[in-house]
Amino acid sequence: MGALSIRDVRKSYQGTEILKGINLEIEKGELLILVGPSGCGKSTLLSMIAGLDTVSSGEIRIGDRVVNNLSPKDRDIAMVFQSYALYPSMTVRENISFGLEIRKVGKAEQQKIVERVAHTLQIGHLLDRKPSQLSGGQRQRVAMGRAIARDPSLFLFDEPLSNLDAKLRVEMRVEIKQLHQRMGTTIVYVTHDQIEAMTLGDKIAVMKAGEVQQFGTPRQIYDNPANLFVAGFMGSPSMNFIPARVESVGGGYGVRLESGANSYVFPAVSANGKLKSWEGKEVVFGIRPEQITHRVESSLGAEHIQTASLPISLTEPTGPDTLVLVPVNGREVTCRVHPAHARAPGENMELMFDLSKAVFFDPASELRIA
Amino acid sequence: MAELSQPRDTGRLIGRVIVYGLLVLVCVYYLMPLFVMVTTSLKSLDEIRAGNLLSLPQDPNLDAWGKAWSSACTGIQCEGLAGFFWNSVSFVVPAVLISTLIGAVNGYVLTMWRFRGSDLLFGMLMIGCFIPFQVVLLPMARTLGAMGIANSTTGLVFVHVVYGLAFTTLFFRNYYVTIPDELVKAAKIDGAGFWLIFRRIILPLSAPIIVVSIIWQFTQVWNDFLFGVVFSSGDRQPITVALNNLVNTSTGVKEYNVDMAAAIIAALPTLFVYVVAGKYFVRGLTAGAVKG
Ligand SMILES: Nc1ncnc2c1ncn2[C@@H]1O[C@H](COP(=O)(O)OP(=O)(O)OP(=O)(O)O)[C@@H](O)[C@H]1O
Ligand SMILES: [Mg+2]
Numbered sequence: 001m002g003a004l005s006i007r008d009v010r011k012s013y014q015g016t017e018i019l020k021g022i023n024l025e026i027e028k029g030e031l032l033i034l035v036g037p038s039g040c041g042k043s044t045l046l047s048m049i050a051g052l053d054t055v056s057s058g059e060i061r062i063g064d065r066v067v068n069n070l071s072p073k074d075r076d077i078a079m080v081f082q083s084y085a086l087y088p089s090m091t092v093r094e095n096i097s098f099g100l101e102i103r104k105v106g107k108a109e110q111q112k113i114v115e116r117v118a119h120t121l122q123i124g125h126l127l128d129r130k131p132s133q134l135s136g137g138q139r140q141r142v143a144m145g146r147a148i149a150r151d152p153s154l155f156l157f158d159e160p161l162s163n164l165d166a167k168l169r170v171e172m173r174v175e176i177k178q179l180h181q182r183m184g185t186t187i188v189y190v191t192h193d194q195i196e197a198m199t200l201g202d203k204i205a206v207m208k209a210g211e212v213q214q215f216g217t218p219r220q221i222y223d224n225p226a227n228l229f230v231a232g233f234m235g236s237p238s239m240n241f242i243p244a245r246v247e248s249v250g251g252g253y254g255v256r257l258e259s260g261a262n263s264y265v266f267p268a269v270s271a272n273g274k275l276k277s278w279e280g281k282e283v284v285f286g287i288r289p290e291q292i293t294h295r296v297e298s299s300l301g302a303e304h305i306q307t308a309s310l311p312i313s314l315t316e317p318t319g320p321d322t323l324v325l326v327p328v329n330g331r332e333v334t335c336r337v338h339p340a341h342a343r344a345p346g347e348n349m350e351l352m353f354d355l356s357k358a359v360f361f362d363p364a365s366e367l368r369i370a
Numbered sequence: 371m372a373e374l375s376q377p378r379d380t381g382r383l384i385g386r387v388i389v390y391g392l393l394v395l396v397c398v399y400y401l402m403p404l405f406v407m408v409t410t411s412l413k414s415l416d417e418i419r420a421g422n423l424l425s426l427p428q429d430p431n432l433d434a435w436g437k438a439w440s441s442a443c444t445g446i447q448c449e450g451l452a453g454f455f456w457n458s459v460s461f462v463v464p465a466v467l468i469s470t471l472i473g474a475v476n477g478y479v480l481t482m483w484r485f486r487g488s489d490l491l492f493g494m495l496m497i498g499c500f501i502p503f504q505v506v507l508l509p510m511a512r513t514l515g516a517m518g519i520a521n522s523t524t525g526l527v528f529v530h531v532v533y534g535l536a537f538t539t540l541f542f543r544n545y546y547v548t549i550p551d552e553l554v555k556a557a558k559i560d561g562a563g564f565w566l567i568f569r570r571i572i573l574p575l576s577a578p579i580i581v582v583s584i585i586w587q588f589t590q591v592w593n594d595f596l597f598g599v600v601f602s603s604g605d606r607q608p609i610t611v612a613l614n615n616l617v618n619t620s621t622g623v624k625e626y627n628v629d630m631a632a633a634i635i636a637a638l639p640t641l642f643v644y645v646v647a648g649k650y651f652v653r654g655l656t657a658g659a660v661k662g
Contacts, residue, residue, distance in 0.1 A: 047555075050555075050559060052555050052558065052559075071558075072555075072558045072559045072561075073558065073559065073560070073561035073562075077559065078559060079555070079556065079559050081552045081555070081556060082552075083550050083552050085550065085552035085553050085555065085556040086556075087553065087556075087557070087570075087571055088553075088574075088575060089571070089574035089575055090570075098557075098560050098562075098570075099559075099560035099561055102560055102561040102562055102566070103561055146556075146560075150560075
């Protein structure tokens with residue numbers, strides 16, 4: 001029995017279906033990420049787990065209880081909101097102890113818990129301030145403190161970091177991860193930031209338009225995307241999608257790539273069999289930027305390594321890598337190369353494609369072929 | 371640079387002078403009646419008959435005030451305004467407090483605990499702001515009769531609470547929509563219920579709008595004449611009605627100084643409320659709730 005299980009949950013507002021049958025399940029101590037573009041229903045799902053909104057149909061279990069008809073206070077959850085939602089008229093101390101007070105925890109015990117939480121989050125010196133006297137990052141901590149204080153069996157985070165500046169966001173992300181590892185709590189975490197999703201999640205549910213597109217570990221989602229949307233959503237810069245014709249090559253099948261006068265057929269190493277029925281038709285060939293690099297002699301020779309000499313149209317140095325754009329089949333394809341090996345725009349560059357993780361999609365249904 | 375800014379500065383100066391000049395003019399225009407009232411109330415009758423309306427009193431005294439307060443005739447009885455003043459206080463204070471409190475709860479429900487049809491309800495409630503007093507007189511009279519509180523202080527409180535609700539609800543509702551509803555969600559998850567959230571989270575944020583509501587309601591209810599004249603009688607009448615009776619009493623000579631003093635006494639509480647809380651009034655009308 002999982003710590004949280006969501007079975008065929010649907011939600012409609014005035015006839016429009018916002019959630020279209022969500023199924024998710026996580027174990028105790030896992031951190032589930034709900035990620036997806038704006039308006040896909042992440043917050044809606046979260047408020048239904050919290051009990052702030054009712055499901056139209058389906059079942060939500062927390063631990064071994066069906067909580068569909070329980071009010072938020074009986075669900076043994078705590079939530080951190082995007083706007084932090086600290087009570088403006090109360091001090092930090094009162095904010096943290098409010099929930100305890102309502103649950104009739106004794107004064108001395110409250111005091112002890114507040115001290116402990118303040119110590120964990122290093123907000124001891126802020127306890128007597130009002131929320132309006134805190135910085136964004138401090139408010140964020142207090143909001144987490146308020147959640148931790150009650151020691152619930154499930155934490156819900158709704159884009160907790162999206163109001164922070166970039167640097168602070170990275171710091172807090174690390175801190176949340178440490179906190180999660182130390183306390184072993186079960187967390188559902190909503191974000192639309194795919195880096196947050198990859199770094200924090202034990203499991204990721206990628207959502208779009210009220211449906212879970214794929215549910216799996218970060219690795220599975222990244223390496224084995226179920227469809228074009230997931231492949232494009234996760235990863236930055238995002239995966240290259242190249243429309244290409246399937247042709248037979250050396251007993252197997254591959255995709256034809258053209259750039260200027262040059263033409264190549266890259267064998268679909270791992271996916272040979274599945275491409276058979278596509279011979280002569282067009283598929284979407286997906287390959288991540290980091291799988292296209294400068295030529296490394298020692299790697300050459302393997303079947304999944306192919307090289308091509310391609311004209312550079314643009315370079316974008318990011319620091320650790322330089323992104324090189326080359327035209328292939330009428331698309332600008334992004335390659336991630338070591339800065340020392342990057343050539344200037346206008347020149348040709350010898351690039352090495354690692355096809356072991358290449359993926360293929362049906363251009364009509366956008367589903368994964370291989 | 372210097373040549374360029376010169377004409378602009380003089381232009382601005384002229385603008386300033388015009389603006390301030392206008393403001394002073396408007397001020398004088400509005401303060402003139404008050405000036406005349408105060409000076410007249412401090413003069414003796416002889417001086418009023420002899421003198422100029424705008425002159426300062428030669429021998430200022432409070433005789434007229436004393437008379438207006440305790441011995442001027444308001445119809446058949448001659449006991450001044452004192453009793454009526456306390457009449458007014460006795461129904462204005464409860465009416466203001468009750469309508470403000472109910473308005474706050476209404477606003478809270480209409481923003482934080484929306485239900486099917488709550489927007490429609492709010493819309494209908496708003497129509498209440500546009501219903502003229504006259505329209506409700508007869509139905510209200512029947513209602514008060516049926517409730518057995520006709521001609522009583524309770525009845526008058528009831529009338530003013532009902533009539534004021536549309537306004538106070540509007541105030542609080544519009545103020546509360548600026549409070550992020552995540553605040554209420556957080557409190558619900560913390561385990562707080564309807565009243566606890568209202569008391570501990572919402573009310574402490576409401577000070578500015580409470581001030582607005584109190585000032586508005588106080589002015590409306592204290593200055594009301596029509597409801598007072600219709601729904602009360604004899605020695606239960608509010609000060610506005612008594613003032614009218616005092617000024618219109620036809621026996622004897624017309625005592626302008628007493629009339630003026632009585633009028634100021636009747637207006638004093640609203641003036642007082644404005645002076646004490648006026649700046650919060652403006653602030654409350656413009657301020658949203660604090661985020662944080
Ligand atoms: N109370 C409501 N009534 C009608 N529609 C709603 C309501 N709440 C949400 N929606 C709709 O449901 C959809 C999902 O909203 P939701 O807030 O869950 O999106 P989200 O994934 O959290 O997006 P974001 O990343 O922008 O926060 C949106 O299209 C929204 O318009
Ligand atoms: Mg959201």
